[in-house]
Structure formats: C-alpha cells, structure tokens
Amino acid sequence: QVQLVESGGGLVEPGGSLSLSCRISRNIGNIYDMGWYRQAPGKQRDMVARHIVGGRTEYAESVKGRFTISRDSDKNTVTLQMSSLTPEDTAFYYCNARQIFNHQEFWGQGTQVTVSS
Secondary structure: OOOEEEEOOEEEOOOOOEEEEEEEOOOOOOOEEEEEEEEOOOOOOEEEEEEOOOOOEEEOHHHOOOEEEEEEOOOOEEEEEEOOOOHHHOEEEEEEEEEOOOOOEEEOOOEEEEEOO
C-alpha cells in the first residue's frame, strides 16, 4: 500500500504564493506518475498538474504559468509551487500517485487551500 501525505495548505491573500508538498511512503522511482488534483465545494475533482515518468509535465489551462509541479525521486516527494493565487484556486488539494504499469492509483487525504482577503 502506498501512502501519501500532503502538507503546506492554508490561507493566503489573492496574488500570494503557496507551496504544497506530498511525501510518498515508498520509492516512486520511475514507476509512478505523480499529480495534484483539486476539488472545490460542489464541484468535481479536477487535475491541476501532473509529473509524468520521463519528465513531461501537464497543467490545467487555468493554472498554466502560475503553478509548477516538481518531483524529487530521491526524497519521494512531489511539490506544487503556486503563485498569483486567486479566489478561484480555493479548493481541497489532493496528491495522486498512479503506477504506470497497472494504473493503480493512490490518493492523499488532501490539504485545504483558501485564497481570500
């Protein structure tokens, strides 16, 4: 079983920055695609950013140029650096790991990000 633990959420003013971190309980190496998803109240969970094995990254259109995902396979962590935050970024943010061979997925418990003045 893979366990993911997110940290770094909180309250930030519009235009501010926040960094989320996800620590994974096993070696992610080159067999797990890693991603961040978010879910606002009453809405579905959507992909925010993904870091694919091999180095390719994907971003939702709404966060391109503002968010950056990175992974450290030695430390088994994945980070989401967020800047120029707006109230529309307010949501519960979840870390995701997907095994590239069997597509088994694992989720963290999530961390709340609130953008408000």
